[in-house]
Amino acid sequence: MEKFDKVISTAVPLPNEDIDTDQIIPARFLKATSKEGFGENLFRDWRFDKDNSAKKDFVLNDSTYSGSILVAGRNFGCGSSREHAAWALADYGFKVVVSSFFADIFKGNALNNGLLPVQVSDAFLAKLIGAIQTDPSTDCTVDLNDQTISFDDHQEHFEVNSYKKECLLNGYDDIDYLVSIKDKITAFEREAITI
Amino acid sequence: MGKTLFDKVWDAHIVHQIEGGLDVLYIDRHLIHEVTSPQAFEELKERDLPLFRKEKMVATPDHNIPTKNQHLPIKDALSKHQVDTLLKNCEEQGVELYGLGHPFQGIVHVIGPELGITLPGRTMVCGDSHTSTHGAFGAIAFGIGTSQVAQVMASQCLLQAKPKTMRITINGELKQGVLAKDVILYIISKLTAAGGTGYFVEYAGSAIEALSMEARMTICNMSIEMGARGGMIAPDQVTFDYIKGREFAPKGEEFEKALDFWRTLYSDQEAVFDKEYNFSAEDIAPMITYGTNPGMGIKITENVPQHLGNGSQDSFLKSLSYMGLEPGESLLGKEINHVFIGSCTNSRIEDLRIVADYVKGKRKAKHVSAMIVPGSKQVETQAKAEGLDQVLAAAGFELREPGCSACLGMNEDKVPAGAYCVSTSNRNFEGRQGPGARTLLASPLVAAITAVEGKIVDITAHLN
Ligand code: SF4
Numbered sequence: 001m002e003k004f005d006k007v008i009s010t011a012v013p014l015p016n017e018d019i020d021t022d023q024i025i026p027a028r029f030l031k032a033t034s035k036e037g038f039g040e041n042l043f044r045d046w047r048f049d050k051d052n053s054a055k056k057d058f059v060l061n062d063s064t065y066s067g068s069i070l071v072a073g074r075n076f077g078c079g080s081s082r083e084h085a086a087w088a089l090a091d092y093g094f095k096v097v098v099s100s101f102f103a104d105i106f107k108g109n110a111l112n113n114g115l116l117p118v119q120v121s122d123a124f125l126a127k128l129i130g131a132i133q134t135d136p137s138t139d140c141t142v143d144l145n146d147q148t149i150s151f152d153d154h155q156e157h158f159e160v161n162s163y164k165k166e167c168l169l170n171g172y173d174d175i176d177y178l179v180s181i182k183d184k185i186t187a188f189e190r191e192a193i194t195i
Numbered sequence: 196m197g198k199t200l201f202d203k204v205w206d207a208h209i210v211h212q213i214e215g216g217l218d219v220l221y222i223d224r225h226l227i228h229e230v231t232s233p234q235a236f237e238e239l240k241e242r243d244l245p246l247f248r249k250e251k252m253v254a255t256p257d258h259n260i261p262t263k264n265q266h267l268p269i270k271d272a273l274s275k276h277q278v279d280t281l282l283k284n285c286e287e288q289g290v291e292l293y294g295l296g297h298p299f300q301g302i303v304h305v306i307g308p309e310l311g312i313t314l315p316g317r318t319m320v321c322g323d324s325h326t327s328t329h330g331a332f333g334a335i336a337f338g339i340g341t342s343q344v345a346q347v348m349a350s351q352c353l354l355q356a357k358p359k360t361m362r363i364t365i366n367g368e369l370k371q372g373v374l375a376k377d378v379i380l381y382i383i384s385k386l387t388a389a390g391g392t393g394y395f396v397e398y399a400g401s402a403i404e405a406l407s408m409e410a411r412m413t414i415c416n417m418s419i420e421m422g423a424r425g426g427m428i429a430p431d432q433v434t435f436d437y438i439k440g441r442e443f444a445p446k447g448e449e450f451e452k453a454l455d456f457w458r459t460l461y462s463d464q465e466a467v468f469d470k471e472y473n474f475s476a477e478d479i480a481p482m483i484t485y486g487t488n489p490g491m492g493i494k495i496t497e498n499v500p501q502h503l504g505n506g507s508q509d510s511f512l513k514s515l516s517y518m519g520l521e522p523g524e525s526l527l528g529k530e531i532n533h534v535f536i537g538s539c540t541n542s543r544i545e546d547l548r549i550v551a552d553y554v555k556g557k558r559k560a561k562h563v564s565a566m567i568v569p570g571s572k573q574v575e576t577q578a579k580a581e582g583l584d585q586v587l588a589a590a591g592f593e594l595r596e597p598g599c600s601a602c603l604g605m606n607e608d609k610v611p612a613g614a615y616c617v618s619t620s621n622r623n624f625e626g627r628q629g630p631g632a633r634t635l636l637a638s639p640l641v642a643a644i645t646a647v648e649g650k651i652v653d654i655t656a657h658l659n
Contacts, residue, residue, distance in 0.1 A: 017510040018388055018488050022624040027605035031259060031273035033233035033280045045626050050612075073510065075389040078422060078488070079624060080603075081324040082231065083340035104358075104392055104424055105324060109340035161356065163215035173342070178350035179244065181211060181219065185352055188210040188221055 001114050003171040007095050007142045010067035013132045014059055019072055020079035021106065025088040027080075038084055039091030060092075064136045068095040071128055071140075075099075076117075077106025086113045096142045098149065100125045111164050112173060118142055118149050124156045144168060197463025199360050200429050201395050204335045204460065208318045210352055220355045222251070223317040225347045226303045227290070229256045229281040230605070231322030235345035236284040246288050248351045253312060254285045254292040257302045261607050262568050262595035265295045274606065299442075301571020301597045304328040304539040308412065309573055311441025315430040315457040320347060325539050325621065327418040330427035331411035332434055333460045335395070337425040358424055359393055359469035362462070364400040367476030372658050374549070375410035376541060376619065376638035378402070379417040380482035380492040382474065387504065388490035391423030394470065397462060398428050402476035408437040409545035416540045417621050420489035429461040481654050483526060484623050484636040487514040491623070495641065496653050499524045517625050518633050519613070526635075526651045531615050534565040534646040535628070536639050537595075538602035538620035542570030544577050546619065546639045551583040553643040553659060554590035560649025565592045566608065568600040592646070604629040617645040 029041040046058050054061040070089065076099040077085060086109040089097065094115065100122045102110075110117045120128070131138045131151055140151040144165060147158050160168075167173060178185075198206070211219040227235075232254070239246070246252070259274045269275035278295070285292040293299040299306055304325050307313040315333035320326060322344040329336035343353055363382060383390075396418050403411070411428050418426030428434075435454060438444045445453045462468075480494040486503075491514065493499065501522045503511040515522060536542070536550055550567060559565045567587060569575040575597055578584055587594050601608040602620040604627060610616040612631025619642050620627075623634040637645070644654045 015507075015509075016513070017507055020488065020622075020624045022603075022622070022627050026626055026630070027258075027603040030230050030605060031271075031277050033277055034237065035234050045630055050630065073507065075392075075422070078388055079324070079622060081322060081338035081340055083234075083322075083342060086340070101389060101392070103389070103422055105338055105340060109342065112340060112342035161215045161217065163213060163217050163354070174346050174354045175238070175242065175244075175342075175349050178219065178346055178352050178354065182247075182350065184211050184219075185221070185247075185350060189351075192207065192221065 001171045001173050004114055004116060004144055004168040006144065007068060008139055009069050010065070010137060011069035011071050011128070011132050011140045012059055012065045012067055013071050013129045015073045015129050017073035018075045018078055021077060021082050021085040022079055024077070024085040025082065030082060030084050035087050037091065038088035039093070042088040042092045065132070068093055069098060069140050069142065070094045070096070071098045071125070071132065073099065074101040074122070076102050078103040081105045083109040083113070086110045086115050090115045098125065098128065111168065114168060116142065116144065116168065118158045120149060120156050120158060124154065127154055196467065197465035199462045199466040199468060200333060200397055200427060200460055201335065201360050202466070204316055204318065205357060207316070217354045217356055219352050220318060222320050222347050222351055222353060224312055224319045225252045226307055226319065226321035226326070227252060227254045227344065228258055228303050228321070228323065229277045230258045231341050232284065232344055233277065233280045234341045235348055238345040239348055244349045246290070246348050249288055249290050251351060252290045254281060254290050255300050255303055255306060256281055256295060258599045258603065258605055260295060260598045262598045262600045265596045271607070298572050298576070301573065302539045302542065302599055304416065305542060305570030305574065308332065308408070309441065309571060311438055311444030314438065314444065314453070315434060315460050320353065324419045325416050327423070327425040328412050328416040328539055330415040330418070330425045331408060333427055333430035333457070335425065335427065338419065358395040360397065361391065361394040361423070361470040361472070362397045362399055362468040363472045363474070365398070365402040365474045365476055366400040367402055369402055369476045369479060372481055372640060372654055373479050374638040374640055375406055375413040377479055377482045379414045380484065380489070380636060381479045383417065383421045383490050384482070384492035386421045386472070388420060388488040389422045391418060391421035394423050396423045396426040398426055403428060404431065407545060408433060409543040412543065413540055417489065420621055430457050481638065481641055483641060483651065485518060485520055485526060487517055487623055487625050489621065489623060489636060492636070495651065496527065499526070527653060529615065529651045530562070531617050531645050531650055532562055532564065533610050533614055533616035534563055534642050535601045535610070535616055535618040535620065536566070536642050537568030537570070537600050539570060540621045541619035541639045542568060542574065544574050547574065547578045547583050549639050550643040551586040553640060554592065554647060555586050557590055557647050559591040559646040563646050563649050565646040566595060566601065567592050568595040569597045571597050601628050603627060604632070610634070617642050617651070
């Protein structure tokens, strides 16, 4: 996994609430057996018409907005456990998703792929969306080390699990760790009363 | 201080605790399917890691398979490649696999319980959010992403923050025509699609205890629809009777030994939950959803609301416009062209019996296409042995072969754009059943009655 440090970028606003993983990547695009190429179909049915022409009113097709930070409404990533949603966002070029609330499984999947979910207050989210919409060139800074997100003269602290933070900063993942404690696991298997 | 059922099972599986409050949690059983496993197998190959405990894994294809002519090669090249990849990976690595045509094949959450793989006190995972289904047996079962599938393959463990606990108690007696599906749709409509996020739910109370295992699975299945990682129900005699004699369940003395352990699996009287809700069974009526998340449900006789609690009006109106509905509208009388009965929520033998029982001697409305898809080969075989196939065929219902089918728009079974489908599945997201499809979630009884009437009706007037 790539190391994550600090992201300074303009941001893309998508204020819809309850964006589920079926919108992020519809099921019919889950037939691949590798992790590559999902970005092409990110938000497929919001982004493209049936005849594959780009829908002008969708924010990813609006050249006013760009950047590696997606700013979305509350309860982002609800629904299915498909990690393809995180792969699609990362493959498209997003490094951070900001929302006022994330679904559990999505959050875990994102962290496992170096995509940082930044949970902010509803008030901060509203201000951030307002600022981007007023001035799309607004830069937003996400600093993982300090656990802060800032734009203009606004700043908020965000939470991230300390172990996960270390992983992201150093580019490690859980497999490396779990495989390193195999002896403990084998000992557990011997002693635990599980059926 | 007492322990909750969840605490008992979780704590017994902690291998190690690390900084940041994460637990290394041991996983007793790992179910895999064709969609979320190939990249995990690949990951292990790239890192040159073997499967740590292949005997604790079971595989079956379900999402991406046709439900017609399963004996023929899969037509869609990409789907075929994905299913073949599962076969190849399992063969190479020695993982137990129930492929198409195998008597144990089916939707992964239907076969686990019916084969006796799902047992009280176990921890179970699958790269699929509806793994919550297995909690009906007093197991801790939850969905995981593909990176985690690889972690479990490599170590039989996961790094997890312990979720908070919630208990939902439903006391009283359910009214006639009110099924488990109505109970869970009702709960989600009260708690919203995010109301359970961060929690593991225990369902309790006399109304839950009175339910069959099939019905309990329907409830636990949809825990994820309110954002909860999983749901569970304390095992009792109903559970033990269901397990006894199943293929991989403990037998003889082993079973008795297991029973002693299973009987310790309940929430202690003094146990404290982080959150509690209480509902009265009598308040629950046949339900239906009108919007594009499972929290947008109403009693079938109620009107679509004018706005949605604390959600944004924009998102609410966008959802209604997708569904072709107006705020305040009644759904009664709305013409329906598609009925889908199936999915890991409602495709067990009891669901098929409910439908067959209602449609016996009746006929579906001419303009309705009614598809009924058993959750597994075993369910299909049982239905045929009971003659349900004849009843369903006589009523104009098409009985398919087992799979996820029109629950998600991934295989051949899809609902056309703009069409309404009354569906017994669990998600009504935009495009879930095919691009532009409009899904109304309901119980198998509501689905059966809708198919016969050709429109949405107040089902209480139509009960046999
Ligand atoms: S039936 Fe539907 S919800 Fe269940 S596992 Fe299959 S696709 Fe997922």
